[in-house]
Amino acid sequence: MxxxxxxxxxxxxxxxxxxxxxxxxxxxxxxxxxxxxxxxxxxxxxxxxxxxxxxxxxxxxxxxxxxxxxxxxxxxxxxxxxxxxAAKVGDRLGGHIVQGHVDGVATITAREPGDLWEIVRFTLPPDLARYAVEKGSITVDGISLTITEISADHFSVSLIPTTLEVTTLGRKAVGDLVNIEVDVVAKYVERLVTPHTDRLAGGAR
Missing domain, CATH: 2.40.30.20 (Elongation Factor Tu (Ef-tu); domain 3)
Structure with missing residues (x-):
């Protein structure tokens, strides 16, 4: 982990x-x-x-x-x-739970520099969109980030100077590919509730 x-x-x-x-x-x-x-x-x-x-x-x-x-x-x-x-048991969890099991690839579509941070926009693969929420966690090229804006096919993050300096996202350009891992907790929740929602949907017919 x-x-x-x-x-x-x-x-x-x-x-x-x-x-x-x-x-x-x-x-x-x-x-x-x-x-x-x-x-x-x-x-x-x-x-x-x-x-x-x-x-x-x-x-x-x-x-x-x-x-x-x-x-x-x-x-x-x-x-x-x-x-x-890999994290050690007992370490501080500064980001979120990341498995290192990449779910897909996204493309950088825009970069908007600001005074104190930079907004970076990415495509959002359709099969992963349901796991992403505003203010939720997402992993981009191994970096734990918070989604600041989301639509059906894109999401954005705000990067502080430290992130721009010490990671590859400070060097990536529009059009570059990045690895995406969504929050594993969301995937487990979906797996657990799907049989129940399917049963309820079937009973409503």
Whole structure:
């Protein structure tokens, strides 16, 4: 589990394709400092498992499923990525519950700089729209953010200077793709109530 609070802006140093999968090498001295084989690290919001580490960098295997559901296939050596280690039991939950299981990909459609913050607008995939609400949490490239405005096919967030400085969202441009993970609590609630709402709907006929 993660919290969506980015620890470090890392860099892709190597991407080696192996059939439909690949091995990523990532430089991130902070997250790699205590990383061990088998540990989980979120790379742009995608939970990946450490294979090797030298204390400065680490490698991960990326499966076809991860490439199909995320924007990881667009990474190249030199790409900057958001990094977060898995949360420890007892840590402060500064963001929200993030699994690192990307639900889909969105596109940045607008950026509106302000005096103290910047409003960034994204497309909202139709199959994820029901899980997003104004003032609710959403994960963008691994960053825990609050939705400030929402419509049927778009949502917006307001980014403070710190977020712009220490994450990839300060460098992304209109048209760039980002990974989206909706609030897992909303998905569980839907799963739990659907049988009851279906039964009630059936009885009303």
């Amino acid at each position: 993660f919290t969506g609070i980015i620890e470090e802006l890392g860099e892709i140093t190597e991407l080696s394709w192996k059939g439909e999968g690949a091995v990523l090498a990532v430089r991130g001295p902070i997250v790699a400092s205590d990383a061990r084989h088998g540990d989980s690290i979120a790379v742009n919001g995608v939970c990946l498992t450490v294979v090797t580490t030298d204390g400065e960098s680490f490698t991960v295997d990326v499966m076809k499923e991860s490439f199909d559901r995320s924007s990881l296939a667009q990474l190249t050596p030199g790409s900057r990525v958001n990094l977060e280690r």
